[in-house]
Amino acid sequence: MKTLLTISWRNIWRHPARSSVLLAAIIVGLWAGVVTVGIINGLMQQRIDYMIESEITHAQVHNPDFLAEGYSWLYIPDHDEITAWLENDDRVTSFTSRTITDGMLQSPIKTSGVRIRGINIDSEIRTTNFHENIVEGEYLDSDIRNAVIIGQKLANDHNVEVGNRIVLTFEDTGNELTSGSFNIAGIFKSASVDYDERNVFIRSDEFIALLGDEEVYHEIGIMLADEELAGPVVEELNGAFPGIHAQTWRQLSPELSMLVELGGYMVILITMIIMIALAFGILNTMLMALFERMREIGMLLSIGMSRLRVFSMIMIESIILTITGAAVGIVLATLSINYFSDTGINLEMFAEGAAQVGWDHIIYPILSSTEYIIILAVVVIITLLASVYPAIKGIRINPLEAAKDG
Amino acid sequence: MAIVRTEKLSKVYNPDTVPVHALRDVSIEINEGEFTAVRGPSGSGKTTLLNMIGGLDKPTSGNVFISGQEISKMKDSKRIDFRLQNIGFVFQHYNLIPVFTARENVSFIMLLQKRNKKEIQQRADELLEQVGLGDRKDARPVQLSGGQQQRVAVARALASEPKFILADEPTANLDTESAMNLLDIMERMNREQNVTFVFSTHDQRVIDRARRVITMVDGAIHKDEIQHADEKEEA
Numbered sequence: 209m210k211t212l213l214t215i216s217w218r219n220i221w222r223h224p225a226r227s228s229v230l231l232a233a234i235i236v237g238l239w240a241g242v243v244t245v246g247i248i249n250g251l252m253q254q255r256i257d258y259m260i261e262s263e264i265t266h267a268q269v270h271n272p273d274f275l276a277e278g279y280s281w282l283y284i285p286d287h288d289e290i291t292a293w294l295e296n297d298d299r300v301t302s303f304t305s306r307t308i309t310d311g312m313l314q315s316p317i318k319t320s321g322v323r324i325r326g327i328n329i330d331s332e333i334r335t336t337n338f339h340e341n342i343v344e345g346e347y348l349d350s351d352i353r354n355a356v357i358i359g360q361k362l363a364n365d366h367n368v369e370v371g372n373r374i375v376l377t378f379e380d381t382g383n384e385l386t387s388g389s390f391n392i393a394g395i396f397k398s399a400s401v402d403y404d405e406r407n408v409f410i411r412s413d414e415f416i417a418l419l420g421d422e423e424v425y426h427e428i429g430i431m432l433a434d435e436e437l438a439g440p441v442v443e444e445l446n447g448a449f450p451g452i453h454a455q456t457w458r459q460l461s462p463e464l465s466m467l468v469e470l471g472g473y474m475v476i477l478i479t480m481i482i483m484i485a486l487a488f489g490i491l492n493t494m495l496m497a498l499f500e501r502m503r504e505i506g507m508l509l510s511i512g513m514s515r516l517r518v519f520s521m522i523m524i525e526s527i528i529l530t531i532t533g534a535a536v537g538i539v540l541a542t543l544s545i546n547y548f549s550d551t552g553i554n555l556e557m558f559a560e561g562a563a564q565v566g567w568d569h570i571i572y573p574i575l576s577s578t579e580y581i582i583i584l585a586v587v588v589i590i591t592l593l594a595s596v597y598p599a600i601k602g603i604r605i606n607p608l609e610a611a612k613d614g
Numbered sequence: 615m616a617i618v619r620t621e622k623l624s625k626v627y628n629p630d631t632v633p634v635h636a637l638r639d640v641s642i643e644i645n646e647g648e649f650t651a652v653r654g655p656s657g658s659g660k661t662t663l664l665n666m667i668g669g670l671d672k673p674t675s676g677n678v679f680i681s682g683q684e685i686s687k688m689k690d691s692k693r694i695d696f697r698l699q700n701i702g703f704v705f706q707h708y709n710l711i712p713v714f715t716a717r718e719n720v721s722f723i724m725l726l727q728k729r730n731k732k733e734i735q736q737r738a739d740e741l742l743e744q745v746g747l748g749d750r751k752d753a754r755p756v757q758l759s760g761g762q763q764q765r766v767a768v769a770r771a772l773a774s775e776p777k778f779i780l781a782d783e784p785t786a787n788l789d790t791e792s793a794m795n796l797l798d799i800m801e802r803m804n805r806e807q808n809v810t811f812v813f814s815t816h817d818q819r820v821i822d823r824a825r826r827v828i829t830m831v832d833g834a835i836h837k838d839e840i841q842h843a844d845e846k847e848e849a
Contacts (some may be wrong), residue, residue: 211722215711215720215722218713218714221713222712222713253686397762503707507703507705507709507711510668510703511723511726511770512694512699512723512726512774513694513698513726514689514694514695516696608665
C-alpha cells in the first residue's frame with residue numbers, strides 16, 4: 209500500500225501544471241458550489257426576513273373576507289379581545305394594528321389606485337422596521353398634520369415631492385365615498401418597486417376619523433419569538449376567535465413560500481451544472497494522463513503488477529487530488545462565506561433590476577453545516593466517479609503496449 | 615528439464631479478415647543457463663515468440679510450458695502472478711518507472727512479491743552494484759544515460775529471481791560502448807549465476823555473443839545453431 213501511495217503521489221507531481229489545473233478545478237468547483245448555494249440561500253433568507261420584518265410579520269389577523277375584498281367595513285371583530293390575548297402570550301414579542309382600505313390617490317397630474325395603510329406609529333416601530341425605508345423627508349412621527357408617506361416610484365409617477373399635497377379617496381365603513389387631503393411628509397423606498405407604487409401610509413387615528421365613528425382595524429401584524437411558532441399561534445387564535453382569520457407568513461405570501469421552494473431547486477440545478485462541468489474536466493485530465501502512460505502501465509502489467517493494483521494506483525491518484533482539492537476548497541469556501549456573511553456581497557451593478565423584483569443589492573450568504581457536508585460529499589463522489597472510467601481503461605491496457613515502438 | 619518448451623505454437627492475427635501468420639508450428643526448448651538470441655528480419659515472428667513465451671500474449675494454437683506449467687491456458691490474473699514470480703523482462707525502451715529512483719525501480723518488483731523489506735533493500739543495492747550503478751542508486755531514469763537505464767532494467771529483471779529473462783531488442787537504442795557493456799554484464803550473470811537469457815534481436819553484436827542462435831523466417835524456425843559451445847564450460 210505504501211508503495212502504491214508513493215507511486216501515485218509521485219505520478220501526480222510528474223506534470224505539476226496539469227495536476228495543479230485539476231486541483232484548481234476541484235477547488236474552484238467546490239468553492240463555486242458552496243458560494244452559489246450560500247448566495248441563493250442568502251437571497252431567499254433576505255427576502256423572507258425583509259418581507260416579515262418590514263411588512264408581513266410572522267402572522268396576521270384579518271376579517272375572513274378582507275384580503276379578497278379590501279373593503280373598509282370588513283374590519284376585525286373582537287379586536288380588543290384579540291389584542292388582550294396577544295398581550296398575555298409570552299410567544300408574542302410585539303404586534304401592531306393597522307387600518308387598511310383600497311382607494312385612489314389624486315395628484316395634480318393623475319390618479320392611481322393605492323392601498324391606504326393607517327398605522328399606529330409606536331406599535332408599528334416596535335413591530336416592523338418599515339420606517340427605515342424613508343429616503344426623503346420624515347416618517348409619520350413628524351408634526352405635520354394629515355401626513356402621508358408614499359413610495360418613491362409613486363412620487364416620481366405623480367411628479368410630487370415632500371411638502372406637496374395629494375388627495376386620498378376611499379369608501380368609509382358606511383359604504384360612503386369620502387376623501388381627505390394629505391401632506392407628503394416623507395418618501396420611502398422599499399426593496400420592491402411594485403410595493404412602492406401601490407402603497408401609501410397615514411396615521412391610523414386620522415384615518416379612523418375619516419372612516420366612521422368607530423375605531424376599526426383591518427389587520428393585526430404579529431411578531432413572534434421564533435418563526436416556527438407562527439403555525440401553533442395561528443391555530444390557537446383561529447380556535448379562540450371564530451370570527452377572524454389568522455394566517456402565518458407562508459399562508460399570507462404563498463409566492464414567497466414558492467420562491468423559497470424554487471430557491472431549493474435552483475440550488476440543486478446550479479450545483480449539478482457546476483459538478484457536471486467539474487466531472488468532465490477531471491475525466492479529460494485523467495484520460496490524458498493515462499494515455500501518456502500506456503507503455504508504462506503495459507510494463508507494470510508485464511512484470512507482474514496485478515490489474516487491481518493498477519486500478520488502485522490510478523484511483524489513489526484521484527483520491528489524493530480530490531482530498532487535497534476538497535480540503536483546500538472547503539477551507540476557502542468557509543472563509544469566503546464567513547467573510548461575506550459579515551460584510552455582504554455588494555451586487556450594486558445589478559441592484560436596479562434586483563429592486564424591481566424585491567431584492568436588496570447587498571447579499572449575505574448563508575450555508576448550513578448540512579449543506580456544506582452535502583456539497584463536499586457531492587464533489588468527492590463526482591470526482592471519484594469521474595476517475596473510475598480512466599482507471600477501468602487503465603486495467604484494460606494490453607501488457608504488449610510495453611514492447612511497442614514509438 | 616527444459617525451462618521453456620513450446621509445442622506447435624501458432625499465432626494468426628486477423629483470422630477472419632486478412633489473416634497474418636505470425637507464428638507457424640513453432641516447437642522449441644530452452645534449457646536452464648542458456649544464452650539464446652532469436653534473430654530474424656522484421657515481421658519474422660521473433661517478438662511474437664517472445665511474447666508467447668513471456669505469457670504476454672495467447673497463441674492461436676499450440677502450448678507454452680514454463681517449468682512444466684502450461685501458461686497459455688492460464689487465466690489472466692494467474693498469468694500476471696506467474697510472470698511476477700517466474701519471468702524477468704527487459705524492454706527495448708527500458709520502461710523504467712520515471713518517478714522512481716534506480717533503487718526503487720529495482721525494489722518495486724520485489725515489493726510486488728511481498729518480500730521482506732530488509733532483504734529487498736539489500737538485494738536492490740547488490741544488483742545495482744553488479745550492473746555497475748552502485749553510485750547512481752538514487753538517480754531517477756531521466757538522470758541516467760540510455761545504457762545506464764538499460765542496466766537498471768536488467769537489475770530489475772533479475773530482482774524477482776526469475777527462472778529466465780526475456781529481453782526484447784535490449785541493445786537497439788544503445789551506442790556500441792553501452793551495448794557491449796550491457797552484454798558483458800548479462801554474459802557475466804549467465805556465466806557466474808547461471809541466469810537464463812533469451813533475446814530477440816537484429817543486433818549482430820548480440821548475435822555474435824549468443825551461444826545459441828535461433829533464426830526465424832516467416833513465423834517459422836529456419837535455423838537453430840549452437841556457437842561458442844565450449845566457452846561456458848571453460849569459464
